[in-house]
Amino acid sequence: MTVFDPSLPYNELPDLPPPIDQIESTPILKRCIEARVALAELKQAAELIPNSAVLVNALPLLEARASSEIENIVTTTDKLFEFADIAEDRADAATKEALRYRTALYEGAKMVKRGMLTTDMAIHICSTIKGLELDIRADSGTTLKSRMTGEVIYTPPVGQQLLIEKLDNWASFMQDSTDIDPLVRMAVQHYQFEAIHPFVDGNGRTGRILNILFLVEHGLLDSPILYLSRYIIQNKAPYYRLLKQVTHEHDWSSWIMYILDGVEETCKWTTEKIKSIRELMEHTGEFVQSRLPKTYSWELVELLFKQPYCRIGNIVDAGIAKRQTASVYLKQLCEIGVLREVKSGRETIFVHPKYIELLTGEENVWVYYAGVETDSRDENTGLV
Secondary structure, three states: OOOOOOOOOOOOOOOOOOOHHHHOOHHHHHHHHHHHHHHHHHHHHHHOOOOOHHHHHHHHHHHHHHHHHHOOOOOOHHHHHHHOOOOHHHOOHHHHHHHHHHHHHHHHHHHHOOOOOOHHHHHHHHHHHHOOOOOOOOOOOOOEEOOOOOOEEEOOOOOHHHHHHHHHHHHHHHHHOOOOOHHHHHHHHHHHHHHHOOOOOOHHHHHHHHHHHHHHHOOOOOOOOOOHHHHHHHOHHHHHHHHHHHHHHOOHHHHHHHHHHHHHHHHHHHHHHHHHHHHHHHHHHHHHHHHOOOOOOHHHHHHHHHOOEEOHHHHHHOOOOOHHHHHHHHHHHHHOOOOEEEEEOOEEEEEOHHHHHHHHOOOOOOOOOOOOOOOOOOOOOOOO
16 A cells, blocks of 8 residues: 655545445444434524524624634634624734635525535635635645644645546535435535645635535525534644545544534534523513613614624614614613723724623623523523
């Protein structure tokens, strides 16, 4: 058996599909069932949020921040929300790039509902992330190196025509191998895309978006709300180690089980997060109604969750109030402790601290507003 040499281009990267006994063993298929149950529960939880924009505005930003962090592009969730719905020219470079990731995820979700994942779609996604027109890599000399030692750990295939052929095979596998479980296909295609490494930059982020889009394409998600990069960040060493094991040892089983574990764990965590968001929305509505009965409307409360960094213009654009009244509403919400007024350059922004803390916290808990009846729920956490 030829020993794999990471310094040489992996032009012999095998086409898909791999041998079926390597990717659909009994333990893998059992794990697929468990992951699909978790996905179904996540879909159901998302349907209970009155306005889907609440989740679609928030969870892809968390995914964008985490997926960018994997590539050492570091920003904060606060910065992403601050610049998410306005011109991004005031944001720093890392925040701009993470916001482009969110845009690519949105656009990809719309595209995949109109058709299957293709090479052209991957090119569009990567171009959106990078903010420039890209094509399949044509130059040789691309290598992946250890950040710790500088040692070459992988050299992807070279030659644009070869890469195009490999991507055609990759796309055909996703579209035609319908006898293979979709979750197995997602795991396999992710390895293959990363191994082909078709772009000069942005391959990892593009590949992670493709995972989510694949789930949307197959109806396992209705919208791109799976925060899978959270799992990868928490398990970064095995992510790279298991990718390497597929290359060196054709160990598909360990890699697929890793992805299935990630899908299930992330679904469960996100489902609990959504439940907490729904409860906080209900509690905030009750609190605002009791303290500001003349100001209260459900549409206003809902907007505070769609736009946790809220501007006067957001209320005006939503048709809730005209500009002067909208300003009064936001000031009143600050007075009762729901919002906090902050300055961003010359602009005034009204931040929703409880919601931001819930979104960014690892634990899915929140604290009641002071003086509100807690019924049967824990008065410190807001949980039943």
